[in-house]
Amino acid sequence: MTDFMLRAEAVTKDYVVGRNLLGQPARVVQAVRNVSLSIAPGSTLALVGESGSGKSTLGRCIAGLVRPSSGSIHLAGHDVLRLSGAALMSFRRQVQTIFQDPYSSLNPRRSVGDAIMDGMVIHKLYGPQQRRDRMHALLERVGLQADHAQRFPHQFSGGQRQRIAIARALAVEPRFIVADEAVSALDVSVKAQVLDLLADLQAEHQLTYLFISHDLGVVRHFADRVAIMSAGELVEEGECDQIFEAPRHEYTRNLIAAVPRPDPGRRRLRAAPE
Amino acid sequence: MTRDAEVLLSVKNLAVSFDTRQGTVAAVKGVDLTVRHGEVVCLVGESGSGKSVTGFSLMGLVDPPGRVTADELRFDGRDLLRASEREMDALRGKAISMVFQEPMTALNPGRTVGSQIAEVIRIHERTGREQAWKRAVDLLQRVGIREPAQRAKAYPHELSGGMRQRVMIAIACALTPQLIIADEPTTALDVTVQAQVLELLFSLQAETGAAVLFITHDLGVVAEIADRVVVMQGGRVVEEGGVRQIFEQPRQAYTQALLAAVPDVDAPRDRARRLSPPSSPGTEGTPQ
Numbered sequence: 001m002t003d004f005m006l007r008a009e010a011v012t013k014d015y016v017v018g019r020n021l022l023g024q025p026a027r028v029v030q031a032v033r034n035v036s037l038s039i040a041p042g043s044t045l046a047l048v049g050e051s052g053s054g055k056s057t058l059g060r061c062i063a064g065l066v067r068p069s070s071g072s073i074h075l076a077g078h079d080v081l082r083l084s085g086a087a088l089m090s091f092r093r094q095v096q097t098i099f100q101d102p103y104s105s106l107n108p109r110r111s112v113g114d115a116i117m118d119g120m121v122i123h124k125l126y127g128p129q130q131r132r133d134r135m136h137a138l139l140e141r142v143g144l145q146a147d148h149a150q151r152f153p154h155q156f157s158g159g160q161r162q163r164i165a166i167a168r169a170l171a172v173e174p175r176f177i178v179a180d181e182a183v184s185a186l187d188v189s190v191k192a193q194v195l196d197l198l199a200d201l202q203a204e205h206q207l208t209y210l211f212i213s214h215d216l217g218v219v220r221h222f223a224d225r226v227a228i229m230s231a232g233e234l235v236e237e238g239e240c241d242q243i244f245e246a247p248r249h250e251y252t253r254n255l256i257a258a259v260p261r262p263d264p265g266r267r268r269l270r271a272a273p274e
Numbered sequence: 275m276t277r278d279a280e281v282l283l284s285v286k287n288l289a290v291s292f293d294t295r296q297g298t299v300a301a302v303k304g305v306d307l308t309v310r311h312g313e314v315v316c317l318v319g320e321s322g323s324g325k326s327v328t329g330f331s332l333m334g335l336v337d338p339p340g341r342v343t344a345d346e347l348r349f350d351g352r353d354l355l356r357a358s359e360r361e362m363d364a365l366r367g368k369a370i371s372m373v374f375q376e377p378m379t380a381l382n383p384g385r386t387v388g389s390q391i392a393e394v395i396r397i398h399e400r401t402g403r404e405q406a407w408k409r410a411v412d413l414l415q416r417v418g419i420r421e422p423a424q425r426a427k428a429y430p431h432e433l434s435g436g437m438r439q440r441v442m443i444a445i446a447c448a449l450t451p452q453l454i455i456a457d458e459p460t461t462a463l464d465v466t467v468q469a470q471v472l473e474l475l476f477s478l479q480a481e482t483g484a485a486v487l488f489i490t491h492d493l494g495v496v497a498e499i500a501d502r503v504v505v506m507q508g509g510r511v512v513e514e515g516g517v518r519q520i521f522e523q524p525r526q527a528y529t530q531a532l533l534a535a536v537p538d539v540d541a542p543r544d545r546a547r548r549l550s551p552p553s554s555p556g557t558e559g560t561p562q
Binding site for chain 1: 314320321435464465466467468469472473476480491492493494495496497498499500501502516517518521522531532533535536537538539540541542543545547548549550
């Protein structure tokens with residue numbers, strides 16, 4: 001039964017967007033409808049969908065940042081809907097989230113070194129000197145330098161800030177990482193480097209990833225399994241190559257077909273010159 | 275093959291720099307660029323390559339402390355280097371128009387989309403209010419917006435991202451421009467919406483014969499639409515060529531690396547495949 005790092009069952013998240021005169025919900029939007037998913041330890045599940053598909057809301061439910069309206073989520077040995085006290089602290093350490101824009105998720109007034117050490121302090125991991133050594137080692141591991149520790153987030157490029165966010169997540173020895181559009185804002189070559197880094201770290205630390213993305217090229221390259229969401233529902237889920245080569249649903253087929261290919265021999269919109 | 279081969283826009287040794295307290299920053303360092311009538315040229319590069327500043331400088335939209343210099347800047351036979359602000363105003367929005375990445379910031383949030391399209395028409399042509407509004411509604415229909423008469427009365431925030439970009443395209447195409455400069459016009463859109471917006475833009479382009487200077491970092495989009503590709507890095511052109519040559523026989527190492535870094539949506543998953551060159555951590559530069 002412990003074959004899963006994550007097991008989410010019938011997860012639903014409603015948002016009340018309007019109330020009547022009596023204060024009762026008059027309009028409810030179902031951001032996530034009855035979604036069930038599981039992820040094996042050490043693997044990557046990509047959650048794919050367009051804006052408004054509910055993929056980020058589901059990711060937040062799984063990371064314990066948003067409470068689902070109904071359903072159950074078991075992650076890293078925790079019942080996510082019944083977390084409190086020591087179990088909540090342990091969950092917060094084991095499950096880390098990396099967001100799209102590290103500039104808004106890093107505190108602009110805290111040095112990069114402090115930002116990386118904060119988690120270790122909160123979770124009472126290591127002694128003061130070990131924390132410092134570990135922070136320096138993490139900076140180097142993610143492709144930065146130990147002497148960058150005194151600098152502040154605004155002194156770094158987008159790709160470097162995302163490396164800092166990764167170092168910060170890794171500092172507390174997590175088992176599960178939710179990466180919500182973590183490489184979407186990066187330039188092509190920087191995106192490639194950060195994806196390679198995430199893959200190496202997964203192998204080194206046996207990390208399990210929930211990789212939320214709208215970029216199908218990145219997903220094909222990075223994911224073991226793929227779940228496609230649309231309008232809050234799970235359209236289909238399967239092994240990566242199967243989803244791309246033999247999608248069962250028309251929605252998935254259209255999505256894959258809409259990706260522009262970097263191959264002028266296959267263009268559809270305009271004829272290529274000569 | 276007569277008019278097609280004629281040069282519409284010719285730029286020689288374009289340089290754009292910004293004076294800052296830390297000194298002068300050169301964003302564009304001597305760019306040559308040619309766009310022929312009806313041609314689709316893609317300006318490709320990563321952040322900081324100077325591609326957007328190049329596009330803005332062609333529209334005369336670089337404000338002080340930015341400085342634009344060039345040996346030549348000719349559009350349709352006219353010397354833009356010697357054009358007065360009034361002549362530029364007559365050109366901008368009419369013969370040269372622009373589509374920006376984020377229509378939510380490019381459009382005025384406090385005015386209906388219909389009035390914003392009508393405004394462009396009234397600025398450049400002697401048209402009555404009613405007539406301009408009618409043309410705005412027609413344009414909304416042409417860019418594929420259903421119930422255009424109702425939608426014309428909508429404010430930008432009432433429309434989806436894809437619809438807003440259709441409105442931007444309606445404004446850009448309102449006066450049948452000869453050149454459309456499109457700066458990452460589909461980058462913020464979902465892939466299916468992107469496909470629809472590109473289809474719209476290039477069906478209008480085919481209809482009107484406008485040339486397009488399309489600025490993007492998305493090589494998939496480039497392969498789909500370009501006649502010719504100009505690759506920029508660090509304010510300079512590193513390679514230029516026909517779309518097939520660039521994708522099939524890129525000559526420069528930078529172009530080759532850029533193409534290799536794009537994950538292939540059609541290639542079976544290969545856990546061992548790396549996207550970045552082996553010695554690349556930290557190529558984003560050192561922090562300031």
